[in-house]
Amino acid sequence: MNKRATKICSRTILHVVIIFAGSIWLVPSLGLLVSSVRTRNDVLSSGWWTVFSHLLDFSQYSTENYSQVISASGMGRAFLNSLIITIPSTVITIMVAAFAAYAFARMEFSGRQILFAIVVGLLIVPIQMTLIPILRIYNKLGLAGTFYGIWLAHAGYGLPFAIFLLRNFFGSLPEDIFESAFLDGASHHTAFFRLALPLSVPALASLTIFQFLWCWNDLLVALIYLGGTEKVAPLTLRLSSLVNSLGQNWHLLTAAAFISMVLPLLVFFSLQRYFVRGILSGSIKG
């Protein structure tokens, strides 16, 4: 074989390998999406890939599964609950973290280094280590099963990473713009609101996406502090109990699962750049 033939051959292998890997990553999700718009009988009697043999026969698709899981299985209510949980949790975390991160990055006070080292150390604490004591206090205060309780809990678990990321970002901003602002008589509040925050929009955007997805996709925190009540349960909690109650009703389960993914997927496709940048600027929290 001459050199050129070898090259074409190895390029072909390269493409085949990539396409094979890509399809392993994509096909399972595709199966979910397709099954969610098929009828119960179709889903249980034939594989979802059989739709491709008569793809344009639109009579085989229906949105029946969706209307059923949204009302009867409570996925509509759960979607709302997920929003009610996620939005305040994200806002609280980022606000509290931004103030603390600014102090750690730009202010002088005794114990600054050691306190920040402790915050970094807290990054590694497994949530499991905290569940029992907090649940006990929540039960006493009547916070278990309430949105207030879970907002604060998400803030607590999100803060170490948020402070870490923002502190590094604030610290990397050019020193001289702060110095000239202080020379002009600016206070720390002005420097924080007028310089640090506006200059950190990319970092804040990445962090918002992370915290949003983390809260939206969380199961454990909701499972412990909200309990199983349908009135407050978010999508993940509702979906995980449907996995048990619906069993082999794949037409419904797939629709329910897809509802839980719609918003994260939209966020992913529209803001992927920030998502990737966030990952690169600090490792993710667990």
Place this chain on the structure above:
Amino acid sequence: MAVKKKDIWPWVYITPALLILIFFLVYPVINTFYISFFGKDSKSFVGLSNYIFAFTKKLMLIAFRNNLLWLVVFTIFTVSLGLIFAVLFDRVRYEAIAKSIIFLPMAISFVGAGVIWKFVYTYRPANSPQIGILNAVLSKFPNFEPIAWLVNRITNNFALIFVGIWIWVGFCMVILSAAYKGIPKELLEAARVDGATELQVFWRITIPMMKPTIAVVATTMIINVLKVFDIVYVMTNGEFGTEVIANRMYKEMFHFHDFGRASAIAVILLVVIIPIMIINIRRFREQEAMR
């Protein structure tokens, strides 16, 4: 630092964060450690018996074995697949699309991923139509008997671990890809001109150059995998020999209401993670020193 006078403003800025951190992380860690030496309802002191339970009970030992299996298989595959994808995708024009596809599962919940893969693994007895794509594809091979992937004790742990890999490879790939693109291209070219094969370039230059990043990614994966919970909870709930430590802790807490045992399990989880935390802090100090 420009303003040097002593004032209370730094403390005003950090106090909300400190209060929340103390309440949700510092105090609970100390308290959990304390009640791990007490009985079911945290009233009677029981010494080490919760820990003895944790290291001797058969279900716990299965959980430890499985976490170890997760640790080894998950970490090796996420990091090496992430690396392979990063290097391969760099050579094609549709790199962005390929990366998006691999990265996509990072956006969805573990619960959602659990449903996706439970459907992939669905089992029907032989001779009836397979609706799970894995059994359907394998049935094309002669003499293949459909497998109940999540029940069969040989396959089920690997079936679960693969779901974890499917989710996390994208994360590894993104970080490793950025590091790969940071390697000076002249270096790779020079080696190729000198007659090195692609494999030699990969093993002798790419890997050594990327070692620090690979270590960071591997540490992150190890910390993740030790706490694995959602996937197991949703897909098998630890049945058929798939129990893991975090799920065991949840069961002790919520099904058996044994807060002593649950706390002991949580403490073990933390103790395993501490060496990794030390490495992380050291890395952080080195970064600070370079500033």
